[in-house]
Amino acid sequence: MKITAKELRQKWLDFYKSKGHVDIGAVSLIGDGTTGVMFNVAGMQPLMPYLLGKPHPAGKRLCNVQGCMRTVDIDSVGDPSHFTFFEMMGNWSLGDYFKKEKTAWTFEILTDVFGLDKDKLCTTVFEGNDSAPRDDETAQLLISLGIKPEHVFYLPKEDNWWELEGTVGTPCGPDNEWFYPIRNLENPSFPDDYVEIGNDVYMQYKKTETGYEPLSSKNVDTGFGFDRMLLFLNGLDDAYLTDLFTGALAKLEELSGKKYSDGGETQRAMRIIADHTRTTVMLIGDRCGILPSNVGAGYILRRIMRRSIRYCRTLGVPATAMLEVAKVFIREVYNESYPLLVEKEEYILDEIGKEAARFESTLVTGMKEFDKCLQGIARKNEFMKKQDPSYKEETVIGGKQAFRLYDTYGFPLELTEELAAEKGLTVDTVGFDAAFKEHQEKSRVIAKGEAKGGLESHSEMATKYHTATHLLNAALKTVLSPDCNQRGSNITDERMRFDFNFDRAMTAEEVQAVEDLVNEKIKEDLPVVFREMSLEEARRENFVGVFDSKYGDVVKTYSIGEFSKEMCGGPHVAHTGVLGHFKIQKEQSSSAGVRRIKAVLE
Numbered sequence: 001m002k003i004t005a006k007e008l009r010q011k012w013l014d015f016y017k018s019k020g021h022v023d024i025g026a027v028s029l030i031g032d033g034t035t036g037v038m039f040n041v042a043g044m045q046p047l048m049p050y051l052l053g054k055p056h057p058a059g060k061r062l063c064n065v066q067g068c069m070r071t072v073d074i075d076s077v078g079d080p081s082h083f084t085f086f087e088m089m090g091n092w093s094l095g096d097y098f099k100k101e102k103t104a105w106t107f108e109i110l111t112d113v114f115g116l117d118k119d120k121l122c123t124t125v126f127e128g129n130d131s132a133p134r135d136d137e138t139a140q141l142l143i144s145l146g147i148k149p150e151h152v153f154y155l156p157k158e159d160n161w162w163e164l165e166g167t168v169g170t171p172c173g174p175d176n177e178w179f180y181p182i183r184n185l186e187n188p189s190f191p192d193d194y195v196e197i198g199n200d201v202y203m204q205y206k207k208t209e210t211g212y213e214p215l216s217s218k219n220v221d222t223g224f225g226f227d228r229m230l231l232f233l234n235g236l237d238d239a240y241l242t243d244l245f246t247g248a249l250a251k252l253e254e255l256s257g258k259k260y261s262d263g264g265e266t267q268r269a270m271r272i273i274a275d276h277t278r279t280t281v282m283l284i285g286d287r288c289g290i291l292p293s294n295v296g297a298g299y300i301l302r303r304i305m306r307r308s309i310r311y312c313r314t315l316g317v318p319a320t321a322m323l324e325v326a327k328v329f330i331r332e333v334y335n336e337s338y339p340l341l342v343e344k345e346e347y348i349l350d351e352i353g354k355e356a357a358r359f360e361s362t363l364v365t366g367m368k369e370f371d372k373c374l375q376g377i378a379r380k381n382e383f384m385k386k387q388d389p390s391y392k393e394e395t396v397i398g399g400k401q402a403f404r405l406y407d408t409y410g411f412p413l414e415l416t417e418e419l420a421a422e423k424g425l426t427v428d429t430v431g432f433d434a435a436f437k438e439h440q441e442k443s444r445v446i447a448k449g450e451a452k453g454g455l456e457s458h459s460e461m462a463t464k465y466h467t468a469t470h471l472l473n474a475a476l477k478t479v480l481s482p483d484c485n486q487r488g489s490n491i492t493d494e495r496m497r498f499d500f501n502f503d504r505a506m507t508a509e510e511v512q513a514v515e516d517l518v519n520e521k522i523k524e525d526l527p528v529v530f531r532e533m534s535l536e537e538a539r540r541e542n543f544v545g546v547f548d549s550k551y552g553d554v555v556k557t558y559s560i561g562e563f564s565k566e567m568c569g570g571p572h573v574a575h576t577g578v579l580g581h582f583k584i585q586k587e588q589s590s591s592a593g594v595r596r597i598k599a600v601l602e
Helices: 005-018 045-051 099-113 136-145 226-233 246-256 264-285 296-315 321-333 339-343 345-387 399-409 413-422 429-451 460-479 508-523 535-540
Strands: 061-069 085-094 122-126 152-155 171-181 194-207 212-225 486-491 496-501 528-534 554-560 564-567 582-591 594-601
Touching: 005 061, 005 085, 005 099, 005 226, 045 085, 045 212, 061 264, 085 226, 085 264, 099 136, 099 171, 099 194, 099 212, 122 136, 136 152, 136 171, 171 212, 194 226, 212 226, 246 264, 246 321, 264 296, 264 321, 264 339, 264 345, 296 321, 296 345, 321 339, 321 345, 339 345, 345 399, 399 413, 399 429, 413 429, 460 486, 460 496, 460 508, 460 554, 460 564, 460 582, 460 594, 508 582, 528 535, 535 554
Parallel strands: 122 152
Antiparallel strands: 061 085, 085 212, 122 171, 171 194, 194 212, 486 496, 496 594, 528 554, 554 564, 582 594
8 A cells, every 4th residue: 555644644544434433633843841851752642641531622633743752862863764763653542441342443444544464463462470361351352353263372560561651649550562474475474574653542540559550541652663563554664755855865865866775875875964953953943942952852862963964074065965865854845734834934944054063063063172182092001101111002092072062062972983083083072972871961950940030038028039031032032133032031039031042142232132021011010910721721821831840731921011921830929010120231152042031130
């Protein structure tokens, strides 16, 4: 069965809507802070509160195609099957249907809709243990549908059981995984010739201190890989040959004069540029979009972008090739399923262009720093040889040096390793990892500070400053651009510091205009009105969410007249007249693409 990405997406959604499901659409790719990860790594992740018992506003039967991102595979991208961004096709029952309906529907969509051969389908179910029985119910349902009995395999808990580790009182249960052959298609052997295409999780137990007990309200969580299913349905063994990527590869062939089919480093470079550019587009163009930086999620984005830029050099094309590839994803591949990308196209391309220019310039500086490392090693070896002719020459670039190249000059570790190898050297990757972990810990400390809204206390003065950040945020959007958003803040009893995205220094006139506008709203003595509402209602009413990680499904909102509307959990004054006079003391750069304002209330 030949099928396009757009057709596959529609078939999945149409099928489950025909079974009474509501398409809830995709949520932000950026993690919302409730699960402790930077990015959504699975389709079910954003639905965790509802799987744990919260009623969903759209009902008990849900479906979608959800964008996901996993950072653990960055270094594996370049082979035929790894991506950083991918999508999951999902559907859920929240206390509604269960195993009988779900096994039948999964079998139906795989065989009748997608045309997979039922005689080649294999499935695995839970084999049981001392705490929970063998899942014979699912096995018998599968066999009754037409799955060969010898194609139903019982596997242990580590393979076919889902639960939240370290928790008590949470739902859990067996899962039914589905497999299809990728090799030896005429006579495949399980498991060697098969790969997993998706699974159905049956949350039918509650975890207790001593084991499990049955749940009265049972859930179903289904997840099937969109990119992988597209591969199967088109009879391919290279995921970059689906129509998700063929347009991007054609553009790279046009720009480089080389062919994807050439294989080797050419093929690897094209895959990396295509995947990393797609992920870049998705992260910058996301509803909660981020920009490249040296901390947190922005650090991951910068790493991906700079790896792509380096492979542009390998392919023999300028870094601006990313812009042409990005246009393919925005205009042709995801224009219908992610329309926000089309709206933000100019912004996305502008940010990619700026990062490409930054890295191109730092490569020159970074190479000078790398040469200094080599010179230092050479000097040491020369000195030690004079002292002791039997001295074994140093051949390792230190971990801290490698991390400095990474953190300060944007050199991916693999770039340093490749450059070192050309000189017969290696890199202390253990020392690099230690330096990297130290950096991550500092980032976490910063992140925790942001999660508190930047307040060091909840004193009366800090409360005034916090309210003033709302006025400042709204004023920046008015004077500079509606796309200006808060990127961080720090508040004490003496002053406020406010970071926001903007790509240049403010003019003196703009600084004065922002200051005047804030003071105008203070003088108007506007009421600060608090309301609780659903997240969706807040978005419909155009409340601004600065850091989504602060918010749950019911959010706190604060309106300052019609001037400022924000979702926020911090303390606020009752009306603006008590704030005093707002004075901007300094406007400066915080990091690439981010500006910082320091201000006081007099």
